[in-house]
Every structure is written in structure tokens, then in C-alpha cells.
Amino acid sequence: MVSGLDWVFAQVEEAILLEDDCLPDLSFFAYCEALLHHYREDPRVMHIGGHNRLIAWMPDASSYHATFQYGSVWGWATWRTAWQCFRRDAPNWRRLAHQLTTTQVGWNGDTQAEFLHPFQTFSMEKLADDWCIIWTLSKMLKGGLSLFPARNLISNIGFGPQATHTSMSHALLFQNTPRFSLEFPLHHPSHLQLDAHYEAQHLRWMQCRPSPDLLQPLLDHLLAQNRCVHALVLIEQVLRSSLPAPEYEQHKAAVLRQLRGG
Template identity: 40%
Template structure:
């Protein structure tokens, strides 16, 4: 394996240990670890965060380990976004796992092959390890393309991530246009996503992934999905 792996951790030592064991099996040459700090007024968070971070000290293969640990709790949106900003200052492309996303070992080879194949294809924004079709096969091929970026185990490039817009600068203009209708062509879906994006814009939802969906759609981006699920959550 030659691709860097990003491991996003917090306060779940049990699930972190399970994901770490799979990472250990494939032995990436570079491991970039993003950790949020303990939440105030949450008894036990400090101990859980410390126990989780200690798992990273178990790296026992030839691996460059880089750590980006927050001293205080930033919340999932700010922590993951600032962490991935840091990641893509270090590397051009990476495979990304959170502490509760357990990959099949073949997930890494799948990501590596597609990172290489589509490295210069500006249409492709995300390579996902997720398939939520419950046995329904979209194609006879091993993967297919979707407009929906699923991020329970995924990979991307600096060229894609640098387009991420934390401030949602274009949202008001496109909210008041027919842009979502043109993309989704479904009035129910338009109402659903308008509500989600508006709540994100107003700060009512502390998540980062819906903004990645918006970023991808603004770029007419595509996500690659496997024909079978490669990551459990």
C-alpha cells in the first residue's frame, strides 16, 4: 500500500481499536490522525479521549504518523473540516476513515486503484466505500457513479477538497433560484435538501458532510460507489 490514510478519532476507544486493527493489516506508509478534544461538562470525556489517542501509539510498522489533536472540543463540523484542511496541506490524496467506520481490507485497494485512475478527472470528487442498495445491483461492473457523496469510509484528492465551502457563500443565491430543481428534478427532494442546507446555513446543524454534498453539486461532481458495501458503521 502506498496511499496515506486519515483516521478521525474522538472518544470511542472500543470502535477505534477495531478500525485501527484493520489499518494495521494494510500498513499504510503514512497515517494522519485528527482528534477532537473532550467536551466540557461531560464527565469521562477526558479519559475516553486519552484512551482513544493511546491506541495510535500502537503503530508497529514502518509508518510516518502525523497528529492533529485539538486541545479543546471544536465540534464535528469544525474539527473535521479544519483537520482535512491540514491533511491536504500534507498530501495530494488520501483514504479517510472515522473511528466508527469499519472497513473490509479490500476497501483500501479499491480506493487506491480509483484514486489513481481518476486523479485528473475533475468530475470525480469522492470515492466512497458505501453501498446502501441492500443487494440491488445497479450495474454488472464493480462500481458506478452517483451524485450523492457517501462518507462512511471514503477517499478524495486535494484538488477536490480545496473547493469545500464552510461558509456556504453561494447558498442564498442558489436557494432563491431553480438550481436544486434543475439538479434533482424532484420537488420532494428539493424541499428536503433545501431544509437541510438552510439549517446548515443558519448553524442549526453542526455537521460537515451536507456541505460536502453541496460543494459536490456546485461543481457538478460525481461520487464513485462500489457495487457491494465495503464499510460498516
């Protein structure tokens, strides 16, 4: 991917990037095109993402929001000027990541440890598969923002035992997430800034302990597709440990009723 993106940006000033296992809503392309134009001269924005890990986030406030810590590459767009900031100095990656989290960001211990963990053993050999970790570090070192849509625009369908990267045990939270269409013209935020609350909830999702209200759209989507077993397993995996027993049983009972056709 790194050499491929180097080639792309040797040819063009900006690009929309979509891997073969990422299925977009058609509005993804117009969304990227609009924001590539809107933020072309704004150095704060380095990444336009089409995937919203939480599926929906404050859609009535604006069409998209900004994050500092994240920025999915499951369908995204950027400019040559942003990609030129990609850090290639492998011996410094670990030191830069530690310096970033201790002096520039000021995260608490758990968040810092989560971010730093991949850098403990990161090497040039891992760059081919995990290049997006260094892209995230590169953006953060420049103070760059990543945009994400208020409603998810991308479903990653590349999960499974034979997948190259996405065969993890907690895949039920991430695969085939529902996607939506954005309305145009886009509703831009009145003041673009990182959403710290989103970042906190995003971290919880990545740790497989999302809040029940944010998990509900995914459960609704699964039930609407009659994927009740998928929903039931997700409740078992995620909500059993994060909810009081009565609430957990209530969610489980609702899915079981639908599974039984009642």
C-alpha cells in the same frame, strides 16, 4: 473535520479517510487506492465512497457506480484538488442550494424539498457536525460525481443512545450493515455516468420506505446472524406501511418461523 481535512490536504495530494466508528472490509483500501489512481486526472470524479446505502446494486454490471446527489463519508477518499472546491461562503449556502435544485438539477418537488430542508437553518455553528452536507453541495455545484461500490464495504458501528450523531429512531436501517469483499482487478463501467435509478431508490431508503427486494439482503444478513428480533422490528417499522397486507404478513411469518426455530 473541515480543519482536519484542510491540514491533511496541505500535506498530501490524496487521502483515504476513515472515521473511528466505520469498520471496513479490507478490500476497501485497495478499492480506494485503485480508483484514486484511475480517476486522478478526471475532474468529473470528486469522491470515492466505500459505503453503499442499498447494500448491493447491480454487482454484475461493474465493481462500482456513480451518483451526483449522494456520496457517503462512512469511509471515503478524495484528492486535494477536489477538497479545494469545498464552499466556505456560509451566507450563500441556502441561496446556492436553492439555485442548484431549481436551475441545474430540475428535481421534482419532493426531492427538492428533501435536499433543501437542512439548509433552512444551516449555519457555521452546525458545520462542525454536519460538514458533509456542505461537501455534498460543493460537489454538486461543480458537477462532480461520487463513486460507490456495487457491494457495500463499510459497516457503521457507532449507533446507539450515546452516539453523537447516529441515535435516530430509524437507525435499524443503517447500523451494522453487511459488508462484502470486492474482487480485483476492478471491473470498470464502460461509460461512467450518474445512476438516476439508484438515486431514486437511495432517497426511498433515506425516507425509511425501501423497496422490499432491496431490503431483503439486510434481512438475510440479520437472520444469518440470528438477529431475528432486529429483523422483525425492521419489518414492522418499514414494510408494514409500504407493502400490501398479504405480502407484509408473509415476510413477518418467515421471520417468526426462524425466531421460533421452525
